[in-house]
Amino acid sequence: MNRKLLWLVQRWIVLLVLVGVWELAARRAGSIWFPPPTKIIDQGIELWFSGPDTAAAWTDDILPSLARTLGGWLISVAIGIIVGTALGRSRHGMEYVGPLFAFMRAIPPVMLVPVFIVLFGLYTEMKLAVIVFGTVWPILLNTVDGVRTVDSVQTDTARSFRTPRHRWIGSVVLPAALPKIFAGLRVSMSIAVLLMVVSELVGKTSGIGNKLVSAQRQFDFTIMWAWIVLLGILGYGLNALLLVAERHMLRWQPSRHTQRLQAGG
């Protein structure tokens, strides 16, 4: 019991002290730039749950942002896994498109914001296109990599069990590739959130990013910090969901922690 208490204290004390210091310092200094945390939380509750414009905050900003992030990411997942599997299975496919894809992937994805502004304007199409283009490469290239890691024991076993052709991809190739694919999914999820914010910061039509800019323009820093906190919560939640899915789908993997190091944010 005592050990558990000690562990809890150790785990939370620094965060609590930091927040406490921030609270006291902000209250004492009365700075409008860095409002105290309690004010930010109050502001958040007012913005999203109790205030007069709560419904608009959800329908105009939070849900559209989430829909674009997840929608764009899911489109990339579909394209990335299908094209990646096809290219990984084909003998020479990657030799034709490899250099092109390597270059596309190296383009900083935010550079696509102006490109898609010209093509699609400032609205949802542009934002979705940016997210899809930015997230598809890690998934696609990791799928190609993963599909190629199917080893000869796995293929021989499947062959000796006479696995039918049409079940080959679903029951042999993709499961073997799944750890690599998930590494790509994690990277691309954090890119999706990032690009959602950037596309909304630039194409100021709706969404959380737009709210951030308008709060900055109106010098309402409490509101701005509240939206930043919400973005943190969203990023955390999406990542946690993905981890749950990964743990569920990769239960059978003996050791996966070597793949974990690449989940940079």
Next chain:
Amino acid sequence: MPKIVRNLIGLAGFFAIWEGVVKLGLVNEHSVPPPHVVAARLAELVVDTSFRKDVIATVLAWAIALPIAVGIAVPAGLLLGSIPGARVATKAVVEFLRPIPSVALIPAAIIAIGGGPSTKITLAVYASVWPIMFNTIYAIDEIDTLLVDTARSFGCGRIKVMARVALPSALPFVFTGIRLSAAIALIVVITVEYVAGALLGIGKFALAASEGSGRLDLVLAATVVAGAFGYLVNEGLERLGRYWFRWSTVVRGTS
């Protein structure tokens, strides 16, 4: 057929399809330029002094931010990785800060620091500290205890073990972190140029070309330049890593 021939066929096919789609009028030629127009624009931009200044401004901010991030993240990672108490104590703070996308802090940073190059650098440092730090912590976890025990039994103290054993065996992982951060820092620098209304920078150039007259040829030429830089950095670091750490037995990530 050798690989390089297939590479070239693939690239040629891509440009041929693009050129063909524009020529056939499937897309509006005014909004989507054919590749030879983009290539011509690219050739013009490369010798254009004001565009060069934009590129230099972006690259310089990136090149200043990355070493600073390494200087902060590696010691912090070594500290947090080797002192379990410090790691547990800061875990909550780190897990609270990490999911906030670094670009979300741009409006706040513009207010606190202004719209100049220092904002680019500060935010790029902030964003690139995380991958390097996490990879360093991870690397410390993965150190072969046999190596540490051997060093101890030869009479090495804590600091010496850190410098002679922990750091070298962590380096391949740290380097992977730096490679990830190099890409992230570039993203952040360009985004700050968009949002802060920077005076110089490749991001400013591309956004101005897209918003005013919708000059996709200029935007794409700038995108190719940014892509080439990103490609060279990533490829260069990857080769350097493979060369420096060829002694290492750890499996390094590819992403």
